[in-house]
Amino acid sequence: MAKLYDMADLQTGYGCAWGDIDNDGDLDLYLAIAKSFDQVSGKGYDKLYLNELGNRNNWIELNLVGTVSNKSAIGARIRCVSGDLSQIREISGGSGYISQNMLRAHFGFGQRTLIDSIVIRWPSGVIDRHLNVAVNQIMTMTEGSTSSAKQIANATVRDHRLYQNCPNPFNPCTTIHYDLAEACQVSLTVYNMLGQVIAVLEDDVFRTRGNNTILWDGRDQWGHDVPAGIYFCQLRAGAFREVRKMALMK
Ligand SMILES: [Ca+2]
Ligand SMILES: [Ca+2]
Incomplete structure (x- = not known):
C-alpha cells in the first residue's frame, strides 16, 4: 500500500502531522525527520506528502x-x-x-x-x-x-422549553438554554433546596420567539460564590413553567 502511494522510503522520523496545507479539502501529511537518527541514508530532511490523487x-x-x-x-x-x-x-x-x-x-x-x-x-x-x-x-x-x-x-421552535443546563454537574459556570414558541415575558430564577431565590438570570423581561442562552456564573444575587449543592432553575414564560435540577460540585 505504502509503495503504491510512493511512501515506502525507509527513514527514522520524529513526528508526523496531518493538515490540509493547500486548502483543497484533502489531508496532506508532513513528516519531521531527525537527521542524526536517519540510519539508512545518513541524511535527514523533512518531507511533505501532498495528497494529489484527486479527491x-x-x-x-x-x-x-x-x-x-x-x-x-x-x-x-x-x-x-x-x-x-x-x-x-x-x-x-x-x-x-x-x-x-x-x-x-x-x-x-x-x-x-x-x-x-x-x-x-x-x-x-x-x-x-x-x-x-x-x-x-x-x-x-x-x-x-x-x-x-x-x-x-x-423558526422550527414549536414549544416553550427549558433544557438541561450544560455542563452539569458544573463548577463554577454553566449554560442554560431555553426555547420560546412565541414572544412573551420571561423569568429565569435559580432556587436552592429550601426554595429560596439564589439568582435571577432573567428578570421578567420581554423576549422574542426562538432559542436563548444564559450563562450562570455560580454566584448569588449579591455576587457571592454559592456553596456546592443542588439548585433548581425555573423558567416562567407567560403561563408556562418548567424546572431543571442543577448540581454544583466543588
Ligand atoms: Ca490538501
Ligand atoms: Ca489535494
Whole structure:
C-alpha cells in the first residue's frame, strides 16, 4: 500500500502531522525527520506528502474561534450529522511528538452533499448549532455565533422549553438554554433546596420567539460564590413553567 502511494522510503522520523496545507479539502501529511537518527541514508530532511490523487469525495473543514473559551478552541467537540452518517472531532492541542495536526477539524462525507447539523460544544459549555450546511468549504465558526442556521432553528421552535443546563454537574459556570414558541415575558430564577431565590438570570423581561442562552456564573444575587449543592432553575414564560435540577460540585 505504502509503495503504491510512493511512501515506502525507509527513514527514522520524529513526528508526523496531518493538515490540509493547500486548502483543497484533502489531508496532506508532513513528516519531521531527525537527521542524526536517519540510519539508512545518513541524511535527514523533512518531507511533505501532498495528497494529489484527486479527491472525488465531499468534505468540510471547520476553523473554530473561541470567545468565552480559549481562542484556539482546544477542547471543543464537534458533531456533524449527514443522513445516517454521524461523526465527531475534538480540537486537540497535543496530537504528536514535536508535531501538531492542524487545528481545523476535517470531516469527510463521501457522496453526501448536505450536512443536516453541526453541533459544537465549546469548553465553556456554550453549544452552537448550525443546520443545513453545504459541503466542500472551509468555514470559520465563532463561539456563540448566530448564523442563518440559528434563524432556521428558531423558526422550527414549536414549544416553550427549558433544557438541561450544560455542563452539569458544573463548577463554577454553566449554560442554560431555553426555547420560546412565541414572544412573551420571561423569568429565569435559580432556587436552592429550601426554595429560596439564589439568582435571577432573567428578570421578567420581554423576549422574542426562538432559542436563548444564559450563562450562570455560580454566584448569588449579591455576587457571592454559592456553596456546592443542588439548585433548581425555573423558567416562567407567560403561563408556562418548567424546572431543571442543577448540581454544583466543588
Ligand atoms: Ca490538501
Ligand atoms: Ca489535494
